[in-house]
Amino acid sequence: MxxxxxxxxxxxxxxxxxxxxxxxxxxxxxxxxxxxxxxDTAAAVKISLEKxxxxxxxxxxxxxxxxxxxxxxxxxxxxxxxxxGHYDVQPPDPIELWTSPPFEPxxxxxxxxxxxxxxxxxxxxxxxxxxxxxxxFEYMIQSNTLPCNVKFMIEGEEEVxxxxxxxxxxxxxxxxxxxxxxxxxxxxxxxxxxxxTTGLRGLSYVEVEVTGPNRDLHSGxxxxxxxxxxxxxxxxxxxxxxxxNQITIPxxxxxxxxxxxxERAEMAKAPFNLNNYKKALDLNDVYGExxxxxxxxxxxRPTLDVNGIWGGYTGEGAKTVIASKAFAKISMRxxxxxxxxxxxxxxxxxFTSIAPAGVxxxxxxxxxxxGYVTPIDSIGYKAANMAYTETFGVPAIPVRSGGSIPIVAxxxxxxxxxxxxxxxxxxSDAIHSPNEHFGIFNYLKGIETIPLFYKYFVELSK
Amino acid sequence: MxxxxxxxxxxxxxxxxxxxxxxxxxxxxxxxxxxxxxxDTAAAVKISLEKxxxxxxxxxxxxxxxxxxxxxxxxxxxxxxxxxGHYDVQPPDPIELWTSPPFEPxxxxxxxxxxxxxxxxxxxxxxxxxxxxxxxFEYMIQSNTLPCNVKFMIEGEEEVxxxxxxxxxxxxxxxxxxxxxxxxxxxxxxxxxxxxTTGLRGLSYVEVEVTGPNRDLHSGxxxxxxxxxxxxxxxxxxxxxxxxNQITIPxxxxxxxxxxxxERAEMAKAPFNLNNYKKALDLNDVYGExxxxxxxxxxxRPTLDVNGIWGGYTGEGAKTVIASKAFAKISMRxxxxxxxxxxxxxxxxxFTSIAPAGVxxxxxxxxxxxGYVTPIDSIGYKAANMAYTETFGVPAIPVRSGGSIPIVAxxxxxxxxxxxxxxxxxxSDAIHSPNEHFGIFNYLKGIETIPLFYKYFVELSK
Numbered sequence: 001m002x003x004x005x006x007x008x009x010x011x012x013x014x015x016x017x018x019x020x021x022x023x024x025x026x027x028x029x030x031x032x033x034x035x036x037x038x039x040d041t042a043a044a045v046k047i048s049l050e051k052x053x054x055x056x057x058x059x060x061x062x063x064x065x066x067x068x069x070x071x072x073x074x075x076x077x078x079x080x081x082x083x084x085g086h087y088d089v090q091p092p093d094p095i096e097l098w099t100s101p102p103f104e105p106x107x108x109x110x111x112x113x114x115x116x117x118x119x120x121x122x123x124x125x126x127x128x129x130x131x132x133x134x135x136x137f138e139y140m141i142q143s144n145t146l147p148c149n150v151k152f153m154i155e156g157e158e159e160v161x162x163x164x165x166x167x168x169x170x171x172x173x174x175x176x177x178x179x180x181x182x183x184x185x186x187x188x189x190x191x192x193x194x195x196x197t198t199g200l201r202g203l204s205y206v207e208v209e210v211t212g213p214n215r216d217l218h219s220g221x222x223x224x225x226x227x228x229x230x231x232x233x234x235x236x237x238x239x240x241x242x243x244x245n246q247i248t249i250p251x252x253x254x255x256x257x258x259x260x261x262x263e264r265a266e267m268a269k270a271p272f273n274l275n276n277y278k279k280a281l282d283l284n285d286v287y288g289e290x291x292x293x294x295x296x297x298x299x300x301r302p303t304l305d306v307n308g309i310w311g312g313y314t315g316e317g318a319k320t321v322i323a324s325k326a327f328a329k330i331s332m333r334x335x336x337x338x339x340x341x342x343x344x345x346x347x348x349x350x351f352t353s354i355a356p357a358g359v360x361x362x363x364x365x366x367x368x369x370x371g372y373v374t375p376i377d378s379i380g381y382k383a384a385n386m387a388y389t390e391t392f393g394v395p396a397i398p399v400r401s402g403g404s405i406p407i408v409a410x411x412x413x414x415x416x417x418x419x420x421x422x423x424x425x426x427x428s429d430a431i432h433s434p435n436e437h438f439g440i441f442n443y444l445k446g447i448e449t450i451p452l453f454y455k456y457f458v459e460l461s462k
Numbered sequence: 463m464x465x466x467x468x469x470x471x472x473x474x475x476x477x478x479x480x481x482x483x484x485x486x487x488x489x490x491x492x493x494x495x496x497x498x499x500x501x502d503t504a505a506a507v508k509i510s511l512e513k514x515x516x517x518x519x520x521x522x523x524x525x526x527x528x529x530x531x532x533x534x535x536x537x538x539x540x541x542x543x544x545x546x547g548h549y550d551v552q553p554p555d556p557i558e559l560w561t562s563p564p565f566e567p568x569x570x571x572x573x574x575x576x577x578x579x580x581x582x583x584x585x586x587x588x589x590x591x592x593x594x595x596x597x598x599f600e601y602m603i604q605s606n607t608l609p610c611n612v613k614f615m616i617e618g619e620e621e622v623x624x625x626x627x628x629x630x631x632x633x634x635x636x637x638x639x640x641x642x643x644x645x646x647x648x649x650x651x652x653x654x655x656x657x658x659t660t661g662l663r664g665l666s667y668v669e670v671e672v673t674g675p676n677r678d679l680h681s682g683x684x685x686x687x688x689x690x691x692x693x694x695x696x697x698x699x700x701x702x703x704x705x706x707n708q709i710t711i712p713x714x715x716x717x718x719x720x721x722x723x724x725e726r727a728e729m730a731k732a733p734f735n736l737n738n739y740k741k742a743l744d745l746n747d748v749y750g751e752x753x754x755x756x757x758x759x760x761x762x763r764p765t766l767d768v769n770g771i772w773g774g775y776t777g778e779g780a781k782t783v784i785a786s787k788a789f790a791k792i793s794m795r796x797x798x799x800x801x802x803x804x805x806x807x808x809x810x811x812x813f814t815s816i817a818p819a820g821v822x823x824x825x826x827x828x829x830x831x832x833g834y835v836t837p838i839d840s841i842g843y844k845a846a847n848m849a850y851t852e853t854f855g856v857p858a859i860p861v862r863s864g865g866s867i868p869i870v871a872x873x874x875x876x877x878x879x880x881x882x883x884x885x886x887x888x889x890s891d892a893i894h895s896p897n898e899h900f901g902i903f904n905y906l907k908g909i910e911t912i913p914l915f916y917k918y919f920v921e922l923s924k
Contacts, residue, residue, distance in 0.1 A: 029779075030777065030778060030779030030780060030781060031777060031778050031779065032778065090781060090783075091775065091777060091779075091781055093775070093777065094678065097677070097678075159780075159781075160779050160780060161780065187683075201682060203682070203782070205780045205782070207780075212745070213743040213744065213745060214743055214744035215559070215743075215892065215895050215896060215897075216556065216559075216894065216895045216896065217743075217894070217895060218865065218893055218894040218895070219765075219767045219769060219793055219795070219894075220663060220665070220760075220795055220863070220864045220865030220866050221649075221760060221863070221864050221865055221889060222760060222864070223760060223765040223767045223793075223795045223864060224750050224751060224759040224760050224763055224764075224765030224767075224795065224864070225748060225749075225750050225756045225757075225759045225760035225864070226743065226745060226748055226749055226750070227745075227748075227749035228767045228768060230699075230767075230768040230769075230770075230771050230790075231699060231700075231703070231766075231767065231768050233696070233771075234695070234696040234697075234699035234700045234768065234771070235696075235699075235700040235703075237692075237693060237696035237697075237700075238693075238696045238697040238699075238700035238701070239700070241693070241697075281675040281676055281677075281679075281688065282675065282676035283674070283675060283688060283689075283820055284819055284820065284822070285819035285820045286687060286688055286689075286820060287687075287688055287689035287818065287819065287820035287821075288686050288687050288688070289686060294687045295687075297686040297687045298682075298683060298684060298685060298686050298687035301686055302686075303681075303685040303686030304693075305681045305685045305686075305690045305692075305693065305784055306690060306692040306693050306696065306773075306774065307681055307692075307774050307775055307780070307781060307782060307783050307784070307785075308692070308773065308774035308775040308776045308777075308781070308783075308785070309692050309695075309696070309771055309772065309773050309774060309776070309788065310771065310772050310773075310776040311768075311770065311771050311772075312768065312769050312770035312771060312791070313553065313555070313769055313770040313791060314770045314771070314772040314789075314791075315492065315493060315553060315555065315770075316492060316493050316494065317491075317492030317493060317553075317622055317828070318492060318621075318622060318623070318667045318669075318769070318791065318793070318828045318829060319492060319552060319553055319621075319769060319770070319791075319894070320665070320667070320769060320793055320866075320894060321552075321769050321770075321894050321895070322767055322769070323769075323770070326771065327776075328692075329774070329775060329776075329780065329781070331681055331685075331780070331782055333681065333682055333685045333686065356749065357746055357747035357749065358745060358746065358747045358748060358749035359749075360746070366779070366780045367780060401682070401683070402682045402683050402684070402685060402686070402687075403680065403682030403683055404682050404782075427683060430677065431680055432678065432679070432680040432681075432781070432782060432783050433677050433678045433679060433680070433783070434677060434678065435677075
């Protein structure tokens, strides 16, 4: 498959520049201030799919941001690959921690990326990884080597729960009919050691509001005499974990699958160095559920994290006030078999039940999704592994990821097909963090590897 | 003393309009964005003291905001009253909860203030109450009834800890020499029942910072594997109170004076209706230290309140992030005999000691001050009580306030004189809250009452 290598070499500058243009549009779906930018990004994705060679590309309107759908049907009797990705990105804040503006992409060399990496919000998650598929498709069209049908479904609400994609999928089962779903929205172990994500955690995301007095009060005149919503919120949050860092919500662990010691031993084989892990994060120690190691805590175990908290006076200097309200955004990562809507209900009932007299508590569910595990004996998995083996020279290792792509479980339920998670990002790419980046090596390697997946998937399907 | 009544009637519109002009200047000392406004307010106060009849008025520069000092010495052999007040105000936020702009004063009638109240930040705390003294002084000058010497010391950093006033007082003991210190920066029970504050709580105000990983992390990839600074901060804050809502900092209660049952019975005589208290704050119940009632919890007992908390994503929508840092502003109200610097040290040592591995903790002391108790058999207290009795028709009740005026303990230490706290505000005036206001009745009644204090203080001093 030298043709793809040389094609990439020949066109890599254009591939990089086109991605950079896409990254300049701040498509932050969580913040309505960026509304027009998100819509503009959808239009840009449509044009890129048309240029790459899709027969038809549509902007499918939804109750929220549009879904870009494109397809190339060469022969209905051949297999069909459905490519899913998202063009929306995480909010860039804390903006002050970026070394270059999040929406002014710049290429910088790093220790891990000696060939350089593109620094920008969305560089890896998911504009860069989604774009690899557009460019790999362009190659297969130009070289007349596309071995099957392709459908693209690129959404703009992945970072806010894919609520409207769910409806779109349910209403377009026939249109989206496929033999395998291909997604690049995960990572791999290293640039020397590819891996395929075989498990994803589910998610339940809620916002809580604790209200005490009907107005902010002087902490001298009222301090000690009324419930302080911030102190109460802190107390309630603290009570959600016990001394072993297990979650205390009744029923939370009921459906959690306990892995066998064999399975855990298998997982432990994945290369991992705790000291390097701590060093990379400047931590004097890791922290988590008793009885599990780091790579288990963030993959096969459910967790509860406060993602944001605010209340009272947060400005410069001092203000002696008791706030009327305190707020927190709380998310739970779930493992397969934990039903996210049920977990949201358990959280809501528990959290409101532990509110002491003197405050009132509201829980507002944001969104969620199911966990997912994919078998490693499927044609899709084998094809992906053969593709990685050819381009990296070593087979891919199956790993469970702690992240969530809630829509994957829905795809299986509605479209009855397996999803293959071919990720080319690295943990160190700082997705969802300041200074997110995506290696040039990874971007081009992805473009090289994807056509091989098509090739082997079609061969194995015969 | 009908003259003062008629003088107030004759000039009340001007008294109100001059106060309104002063309230229009946003002298927020906690926020450097208002720096010039704070300085402009000092200049305005200087002019008002000159117009009222001071012989000399100076703007005394400090390392921070200036202190306005003015005096009228009619006879060195006569007693001298030192009037203290402050021209700085609390920050106005949460701004969106104001029904009219905080620095566009407006007069509105309320249930408690049928004659109307001036709504503006600082209306009661302390521009309005400070200005009563300027106008009462103007009357005594105009009517040639000033019976003694007067010194005014009006500062601009009371809301941020009076750090520079402390230095000013220490360096100007002779200049500030006086026989009694008069302050109106507290409240009274009601417009029908005056009261004199005989006790104030001390204060220790700190800011804490909890740092986990060196950058914000994706909560899916890292959730459960590293200490989340927000969860840890919540846990640490929660641990500062035990199940009886007593503060758990070792040594915190060592010097707390336990009142006798007799003293507590005396306190219980002050009119208080728990149902009205809860109703006014829309609370289903009060909350506080076991074994004490509301009026004890907020006056004779020390407390710990979080005044502000922030960390992670606090914007619209959802962001699945583990923040690198979480912050809180925490203040402790102290009772007489608790040494505030020692308490700050106890807090710092304890809070850093309970930080789990996986995070680092910083504690930054903001400011603080000592508690204070004044005797009710002093000439000053008697004179104040006689003044209230004459203008309100009933004697004043002595009450312990939960608030703090840290500088009062310093005055006693450095200037060797007692402070009389003649407050004319009401708890319902919402100081430090949105929609702060000060009753027209209270403002004018204060102007009427203050000259009587001078009269009786001089008579009793003979």
